[in-house]
Amino acid sequence: MKAEEIGTITIIGAGDMGHGIAEICALAGMQVNLYDVQQEFVSRGVRRIQQSLEKQVSKQKLTATEMVGTMNRIHPFTVLQEALAHTDLMIEAAPEILDLKLRIFEAADVHAPRHAILASNTSNMSITQMGAATQRADKVVGIHFFNPVMLMLLVEIIRGENTAEATMQICYGLIQRLKNFRGAMVPVRVEKDTPGFIYNRLGAPIGLYMAELYERGLVDPEAVDACVRSFGAPMGPYEIMDFTGLDVNLHGNEYFSRTLSPEFTPRTWMKKLVAAGQLGKKSGKGIFDWPQGARPTIDLSKADPHFDVMDIICLQVNEGTKLLESGVTSQAAEIDKAVVNGGGGAFGPFALAKAMGWHNVAARCEDIANRLGIQWFMPTATLKKGEIHIE
Ligand SMILES: NC(=O)c1ccc[n+]([C@@H]2O[C@H](COP(=O)([O-])OP(=O)(O)OC[C@H]3O[C@@H](n4cnc5c(N)ncnc54)[C@H](O)[C@@H]3O)[C@@H](O)[C@H]2O)c1
Incomplete structure (x- = not known):
């Protein structure tokens, strides 16, 4: 199979990531089978795609005809076997729970045609293990989109231990066919199945450094964020933690503490805030206050002169x-x-x-x-x- 021969894609999970991946693939002209475990979850995913496309039409970036054509290429499913029956590529975007993903790969191996590639959008988990759950590890690969799919350009293509080079190339070529609202998607090859792959791995030491400085009372988060923003960054590191969710950061640190070094063990301040339900943007309060979800006020005049x-x-x-x-x-x-x-x-x-x-x-x-x-x-x-x- 060549990248341009991929005509039908099945997305497993119609949540934050799954609906975005479905949208970008349908916009590129592919038929998209969108699967979730319940009708209301698939319908919500389809509705989110419709709303996103309508916004583009209202901004005159998409015609109404293009929107209708795109929506007509999205087919909702709640029966896995049917969603996979005629697919060329599955992209799994179900919750980040390894057992769940392994079960999905096992079932997909049974139901998808022999030529189909089976990919996971996992942020961290082992592609090699997912491959081992199938009889086609050579066709199992990571295709890691970033959130929100329609705005972030990077897509990591991750090689498991048994992924074939042909599979890597087909997926790379496929991503080159896709465009989101900012422009052409940018595939990057990740040649080894490693914790955090590339992008999240480069974020790992920053998370550890910022968590440790705060733990020791060596910094004022507002002053650090003001300093980083004075260099043109849209958000400082502490606001990013709140934005992503302190619970998500905590789980990420726990994962890196198991896979990279115990030095990543979550710091006390983070555990306390999460235990108190102060998760950041999603709960209205984290390191900063997020009144009604609005961004925290960072006084840029307070930039920490000692933070480099x-x-x-x-x-x-x-x-x-x-x-x-x-x-x-x-x-x-x-x-x-x-x-x-x-x-x-x-x-x-x-x-x-x-x-x-x-x-x-x-x-x-x-x-x-x-x-x-x-x-x-x-x-x-x-x-x-x-x-x-x-x-
Ligand atoms: N949210 C992010 O920022 C982000 C970024 C990159 C990658 N990811 C990864 O993408 C994947 C999905 O994350 P998300 O944020 O879209 O999660 P989400 O919770 O928004 O969506 C997950 C969807 O999967 C569905 N689901 C539950 N059980 C299922 C099953 N057995 N089979 C199929 N679908 C099932 C849920 O109903 C839900 O609609 C995860 O692996 C996550 O790590 C997330």
């Missing part, structure tokens, strides 16, 4: 070199591409830190590691030797 944004860039570069060392990707530029298109900054960490000189970046990481007693921040051999190639 380059600290977090250096930690990201160091994390990126771990991915280079373990063969998750061979190109620093691919890591920058993932960070730029998954987030929204103009440059990735390697491009930003290059002018500092890699030995200075390594020295900065070592200093942070020693200051906070966190080994994870120690510079890698690659960074110390400066074995990084970037234009």
